[in-house]
Amino acid sequence: MAESSKYLTVGALTSYLKAKFDQDPYLGKVYLTGEISNLGNRKGRHLYFSIKDPNGKAVIRATMFSYSSRLKFEPKEGMKVLAIGRVQVYEPSGSYSIILEQMTPDGVGDLFMALTQLKEKLTKEGLFTQPKRQLPLLPKKIAVITSPTGAVVEDVAKTVERRLPQAQVILLPAVVQGEGAVPSLLKQLDRVDQLGFDTAIIGRGGGSIEDLWAFNDEALVRKVAALKTPIISSVGHETDNTLVDLVADRRAATPTAAAELATPVTRQNIVDRLFELETRLVVAGKKTVQDRQNWLDQILNRPIMQQPDRLYAAYQQEVDQLVDRLSRGFQRQLDQKQYRFTKAGGRLVQQKQQILRPYQEALALASAKLDLVSPLKILASGYTIVRGPADKVIKKKGDLKVGDEVQLTFADGDVPAQIRGE
Numbered sequence: 001m002a003e004s005s006k007y008l009t010v011g012a013l014t015s016y017l018k019a020k021f022d023q024d025p026y027l028g029k030v031y032l033t034g035e036i037s038n039l040g041n042r043k044g045r046h047l048y049f050s051i052k053d054p055n056g057k058a059v060i061r062a063t064m065f066s067y068s069s070r071l072k073f074e075p076k077e078g079m080k081v082l083a084i085g086r087v088q089v090y091e092p093s094g095s096y097s098i099i100l101e102q103m104t105p106d107g108v109g110d111l112f113m114a115l116t117q118l119k120e121k122l123t124k125e126g127l128f129t130q131p132k133r134q135l136p137l138l139p140k141k142i143a144v145i146t147s148p149t150g151a152v153v154e155d156v157a158k159t160v161e162r163r164l165p166q167a168q169v170i171l172l173p174a175v176v177q178g179e180g181a182v183p184s185l186l187k188q189l190d191r192v193d194q195l196g197f198d199t200a201i202i203g204r205g206g207g208s209i210e211d212l213w214a215f216n217d218e219a220l221v222r223k224v225a226a227l228k229t230p231i232i233s234s235v236g237h238e239t240d241n242t243l244v245d246l247v248a249d250r251r252a253a254t255p256t257a258a259a260e261l262a263t264p265v266t267r268q269n270i271v272d273r274l275f276e277l278e279t280r281l282v283v284a285g286k287k288t289v290q291d292r293q294n295w296l297d298q299i300l301n302r303p304i305m306q307q308p309d310r311l312y313a314a315y316q317q318e319v320d321q322l323v324d325r326l327s328r329g330f331q332r333q334l335d336q337k338q339y340r341f342t343k344a345g346g347r348l349v350q351q352k353q354q355i356l357r358p359y360q361e362a363l364a365l366a367s368a369k370l371d372l373v374s375p376l377k378i379l380a381s382g383y384t385i386v387r388g389p390a391d392k393v394i395k396k397k398g399d400l401k402v403g404d405e406v407q408l409t410f411a412d413g414d415v416p417a418q419i420r421g422e
Contacts, residue, residue: 010094017096018089030098032060032083033106039077047075051083051098061097073105073113080106112209115216119243122221132249133230137265139198141168143229145188148173152203152234152255159259163266170197176204181214186223193228199262200227202244203234203255215242224248234258379411 022028034051037059041048047067052059062083064070075081085100105113122128142160146152148171157169172191175184185202192200202224204212214220215235224231225247233248234255245251252258299305371377375385386394387407394400400419408415 011091014089014091014094017094018091028086030085030087032085032098034060034081034083036075036077036079036081039075047071049075051081054080061095062100063097064100064103070101071103071114074117075103082106115209115243118216118218118221119246122218122243122247127221127225128246130225130247133227135230135232135249135261135264136198138164139167139262141170141195141197141199142259142262143170143172143188143192143195143197143200145172145174145185145192145200145202146204147176150176150205152201152205155255156201156259156262159256160263163260164263165267167263177207177211177214182217182220185214185220189220189223189227192231197229200229200231201234201252201255201258201262202231202248203252203258204236206237206240212236212240212242215244220244221247232258232261376411379409385409 032051034053037050037052039049045066045068047064049062050059051062062085064085082104083098083100084102085098087096088099089096142156144153144156153169153171160167160169172188174188175181189200189202202215204215206212212235215233221243224233224244230249232250232252233242233245234252234257235242235244238253250258250261252261379385385408386400387409388394388399388404391407392399394406400406402419402421404419406417406419408417
């Protein structure tokens with residue numbers, strides 16, 4: 001029994017080793033270098049892989065929990081890295097591994113690596129080669145997305161005031177550095193399209209890659225690329241380069257240069273252009289008037305304009321001939337009509353005489369018969385007609401009395417008379 005008490009179980013040995021690992025200050029925070037191997041599925045929240053020596057003789061399993069918020073680059077198989085973590089013993093299997101807190105590419109900064117990888121990704125998508133928006137020549141409203149405490153907005157405002165005073169410069173204040181920078185910049189970019197700006201300038205002063213890192217954020221880069229409003233990037237100094245610079249419509253090395261790009265046409269340009277157009281208009285007007293005057297002079301000097309009757313002399317003679325022909329034709333037709341009318345009139349007279357002759361003969365016979373019984377014929381034979389009062393013909397003696405006024409009608413006229421006795 002005493003001899004067997006010297007022996008440990010596997011679990012006891014593993015627990016002892018785990019306690020030693022947990023209590024050893026050198027193993028509580030280990031700085032490790034090696035190559036990534038056996039890279040597992042990167043779709044989950046946690047990253048599982050191995051780190052090995054370049055010669056492949058030693059390998060240790062590695063785990064990084066919630067790796068997407070810890071890493072600023074994309075790990076790849078065979079990549080040499082610098083890792084910081086703590087060594088842990090897994091009691092059920094007695095194996096040990098390293099739980100990573102940080103990891104960066106060996107020899108290259110993690111931010112630079114992340115920037116390079118994102119740039120390659122967006123380049124493959126064609127985001128940097130998509131057509132650029134045209135900057136307006138005479139913007140009315142210019143948005144400046146930057147820190148309200150920096151010199152960017154002041155430089156832009158002064159330059160715009162000098163070049164194009166009628167343009168309005170409006171500050172859209174944003175955080176340009178640190179954790180809150182990306183949400184702040186995204187919010188102001190949304191306002192640019194909503195408020196109907198003609199041009200936008202996004203920028204800040206110079207700094208390290210960490211200071212400018214917000215302008216390499218994928219969400220911000222995609223938002224700038226999708227913006228409807230033309231945008232100018234003025235991030236950092238001339239030597240600084242960010243991904244926002246690549247998707248912006250124009251890149252300016254300084255805020256002043258950005259303001260100059262935003263106002264391609266200055267007030268002086270407009271004045272000079274107006275004077276130029278006025279001069280060209282006056283010259284063109286004078287030339288047009290002179291050309292028209294020359295053209296008019298040429299027309300007025302033509303023989304036909306000097307002797308206008310020559311223009312219609314031939315036509316006048318032709319008109320006279322036509323009038324003569326028309327007159328003679330009309331007279332000929334009139335003579336023909338007159339001749340036919342005369343012939344028709346003669347025939348009409350003959351026809352009338354032929355038609356009236358029987359009636360004339362009948363009328364003469366009736367007149368002769370009437371004449372035989374005519375009162376005038378009887379009066380011519382010595383008879384007299386006596387008319388009494390009211391011009392009544394007296395037929396009997398008894399129709400009269402002494403004193404009556406009568407009218408005696410003879411063949412050659414009337415004579416008044418009075419009855420004096422029976």
